[in-house]
Amino acid sequence: MKAVVWMTLIVGLVSVQAVLLPYATVWGVMPDIGLIVVCLVGLFEGELAGLLLGFALGWVMSLFSAADLATCMITKGAVGYVAGLAGRHVVYLAPAVLLLGMLAASCVSGLLTAALLNLSNQQDWWWAVRTVVVPQAVIDAMVGGALYWLVWSRLNIQRWVSEYRT
């Protein structure tokens, strides 16, 4: 059952990312919904769940992108794992901390991606930071905050999961 839920989540996220989000760009950049979910899952479900979901999402998303497999898997897996480690030490998650954490995670992931991808000479570090890394980090933080507020606070998904397990 758990595997089906994770697979449904991956299929849904990839479909939304490849088909719908290209129409919802801000400053020519769309949010990385996969990265946001990996970050939140790592934070609330632990580092192993974050790492494995990051690897799986990175792999599947690389099938529908020109980006290479290793870069996608490493960046998303690393974000999930680090979010899991951070979640171990967090007792109360203030909205500002979540937004700043998501901003930092997206920035680090973006810089790591820029370093790992074999981009053309035109796409230097300054271009990457100015046009992709920073705008995407801002959008990811805002979307991540909204998603957390909706799923964890309003829908109270953690209570549903614990009730289902008992």
Add this chain to the structure above:
Amino acid sequence: MRMVNFRLPYNTGRIALVLAAVFLLGVLLLPSQLQGLFQQIGSPVGWVLSWPLRAVSGVQEGTAELWDGFIMLRGVAEENQKLRRELEYLKGQNDQLRESAAATERLTALLEFKKQANLSMVAAQVIGRDTGNWYRTILLNKGQSDGFKPDMGVVTPAGVVGRIVKTTAATSVVLLVTDPNNAIAGLIQRTRDEGIVEGTTQAQARLKYIPLLSNARPGDQVVTSGLVGGFPRGLAIGTITKIDKDEGALFQSAELTPDVDVGRVEEVLVIQSPNVPSEGERLDAPKVKSKS
């Protein structure tokens, strides 16, 4: 209600670390093999995932059609007027083009272009775009099972769209002509000067390595040269808008506006047999014509 702590036990962190270390080691020691393995495993996964992608794409298209059909009718009358004027202009141009077409037909026979026109093309639909922000790509609803392979050229009747860089069983990723990582062999139609067409970070294209003595000018049409890259000779790429000639540089370069609006493309044709001459054929000495 009993709250359950569903955090994983601490030793699972070690498993995670070992997994990550094994994966990183694999990537460092066997990068291409690991990539190939995951690509092979990914092919059936891509086929399975192509169905929800098509479903979501269908819903999105339906919604867009509804929007266009009922809500966006406000500007139709004005647009109709504009289109009528454009039609009159195009009728005039059509007569001129008929003359040119007849001339081109004769020249085509003379230059043995028949062989190159005999292309095998397969139509495909655009179902999505790149899952990241780093590349400009489109996603097609056909893949390996339809005979698509990396490096195949992708066009529309208006001109070149890009080339396939990745395939699964039922989908293909096409790197657009406007992506800075793309390079296509191009030719200025009027001057016959060759160069390399690359995308730019501003979603346009640039023709590089034009000889200094070339008299290329804004308005010149750039087409594929057919030397390499999965395209036959003569497919439209774009129109020159500006020539850049730096002092002391060995070559000129030119800014291009692509003929295809790659942001709005919905259906494309994939060239399966471009009849591109092999390296040996290109380097062969020209054959002596027999005297008749």
